[in-house]
Amino acid sequence: MENLLIPSPQGTTRVFVVLGDPVAQVKAPELMNRVFVANGVDAVMVPVHVHPCELPTVMPGLKQIANLDGMLITIPHKFDVCAHIDTASEMVSLSGAANALRREIDGSWSGENFDGLGFVAGLMQQGHDPAGKIVTLVGSGGAGVAIAAALLQAGVQRLNVTDLSKEKASRLAQRLNARYNGRVDASVTPQLQDADIVINSTPMGLRETDPLPFDVDRLHNETLVADIIMKPAQTRLLKHAAQRGLRVHQGIHMLAPQIEMYREYFRVPFVGEHSVGENPRY
Amino acid sequence: MENLLIPSPQGTTRVFVVLGDPVAQVKAPELMNRVFVANGVDAVMVPVHVHPCELPTVMPGLKQIANLDGMLITIPHKFDVCAHIDTASEMVSLSGAANALRREIDGSWSGENFDGLGFVAGLMQQGHDPAGKIVTLVGSGGAGVAIAAALLQAGVQRLNVTDLSKEKASRLAQRLNARYNGRVDASVTPQLQDADIVINSTPMGLRETDPLPFDVDRLHNETLVADIIMKPAQTRLLKHAAQRGLRVHQGIHMLAPQIEMYREYFRVPFVGEHSVGENPRY
Incomplete structure (x- = not known):
């Protein structure tokens, strides 16, 4: 780069x-x-x-x-x-x-x-199809709302959206339920016990000293723990989950699919990699 | 380039x-x-x-x-x-x-x-100080108005500004005379007989088939003929003037000083030419 x-x-x-x-x-x-x-x-x-x-x-x-x-x-x-x-x-x-x-x-x-579409594409590429799954999304900010919508479009069975602001989570759930009737509920405390996938979309984890966004110990053994934070690649959350023997999914996986989506969206015809010297402009 | x-x-x-x-x-x-x-x-x-x-x-x-x-x-x-x-x-x-x-x-x-400042700087660089001179400017468009102002700032004695639209030339002369009292007059037909410098700031000359913007034969032998057209470098006007033995001044001369003026105006600290590889950003 x-x-x-x-x-x-x-x-x-x-x-x-x-x-x-x-x-x-x-x-x-x-x-x-x-x-x-x-x-x-x-x-x-x-x-x-x-x-x-x-x-x-x-x-x-x-x-x-x-x-x-x-x-x-x-x-x-x-x-x-x-x-x-x-x-x-x-x-x-x-x-x-x-x-x-x-x-x-x-x-x-x-x-x-494309935040949510990229996240779901990254999940799929890593072999984690969310269709039919019970998913908990922690954090309903700019990226979270898009991930929530994309997960529903991808066919999750139930989605728990959470936020420190109950109002924020409720507003999101209301909008989503209007389209995906009853599949979404909102809460301040994440529902962890029956979740197949739990996603951190809060900024907690950007700094090594941040508290964990949720309690990994309350998850069942088959849960996939995903983070959208890209730096560090292995957040404290993911380290804890891995130590517990859980599968983890890094934030970086949502980036590569988005670049390809932007290319298509911006109508850049795909020619493939070639060096500047071969650029048809010259 | x-x-x-x-x-x-x-x-x-x-x-x-x-x-x-x-x-x-x-x-x-x-x-x-x-x-x-x-x-x-x-x-x-x-x-x-x-x-x-x-x-x-x-x-x-x-x-x-x-x-x-x-x-x-x-x-x-x-x-x-x-x-x-x-x-x-x-x-x-x-x-x-x-x-x-x-x-x-x-x-x-x-x-x-900087259009006019660049033009005057170009004149100076070529040894044609306009101070004290009688100057005729043919064309009062976007570049012409700036050249007129810069020539007065540089101390021309008299300036004849012309335009096919008499109103346009008159408006310009009025604005300039408010600052440089009585040194400017406006006309449709350029005053050529006593001019020390005559400048074409019309677009005539961009195409080889354009008519000449003014009659070179009516100039006296010491007149400098200047063009602001850069392409072609030697316009039909300049060719005619040179054939008559008059000194000529090409449009390109106003460009180089302007680039340097932009650099200063945009507060780009001058380091000097060095290749990208030495760029301090890297």
Whole structure:
């Protein structure tokens, strides 16, 4: 990932942005620019730092830039950006959050959320089909809501969504139950005893000193413990679960499928890996 | 200029844009990205295509992007962009047009116009100090107005500004005379007989079949004939003038000083040319 060189943007270059606050930590520009270069596409992704109070001013401006074709959305804008989407996907409607927008042929903007789809794709790739399973999701934030919606779309039998804010979890459950009648319940304390899969989608685990997001000892022996935290790859939660002999699923698994989903969503024709020197632009 | 490779933008990268309609022809991204790379600055310039009717929506949005530090402005936005400048330079006030904006420490946006300053710097570099001279400027468009203002600032004795639209030339002369009392007059037909320097700032000459913007045969033998058209380097006008034995001044001379002015204006510390491999970012 280090030292990726790309052709300099020129007048003809199509522009993509990733919106966040802060934005210095985002990896999307390097990941997506690698995809553009590898597939010989004259496009570039740049970071766009937007304070929450400025989103209502910035979004209409970005939407009207004629050579801006797509946006990725990160913390804290995934919820508020929905007000600026002309056509929301089912995933966006269900989760109430979006992490990708694209310009359509007619100039309107569609919104999608790949956080949950990427998470489910990662589960499947690792051999953990969630269909028919009892799942507990700990944390109903920007990523959690999308994971909840994608799990239901993937056919989980029952989903317990939790959050320290009962109201937040209840609102999510209500929205999901309107589509997946009665399969979702909300609570502050996670239901652990009968869960087949338990997912941490809280930020707890980013720091080594964070408390565990839930009590691993209360899980049965067949439970899969998943984390969405990517750094560290093996969080304290996953270490504890592994020590107990439970199967674990790392946060990194949700990333690779999303890059491929973004490529498709942004209509980057897949050519395959080739070096910059072979780039058809040159 | 071909095949310039730059480090991929990352989360920390500062963003610069060049606004135009169309924008595919602009050379600014490659020129400025070369400056950023050469001086080891973590910044990138991308093209931004804005239709005139969308400028009032796009500009407030761009101004509120926290990691967007500067803009270059090209046709047709040089006049209308002035409404979005918080602090206009004297050059912008005089010419009524801007071609560069930058974010100040307090978050406000300043505007400057380097078209004329670049032109005058180019004249000086070629040994043609305009101070005290009688100058005729043919064409009062986006570049012409800035050249007129810069020539007065450089101390021309008399300036004849012309345009096919008498009103356009008169408006410009009025604005300039408010500052440079009586040194400017406006006309439709250029005053050629006593001119020391005659400048073409119309688009006539971009195509080989264009008529000459003014009659070279009516100039006296010491007149300098200047063109702001860069392609072709030697326009039909300049060829005719050279054939008549007159000194000529090519459009390209206004470009190099402007790149250096942009570097300073955008506060890119000058380190000097070094290759990407030595870039302090890496």
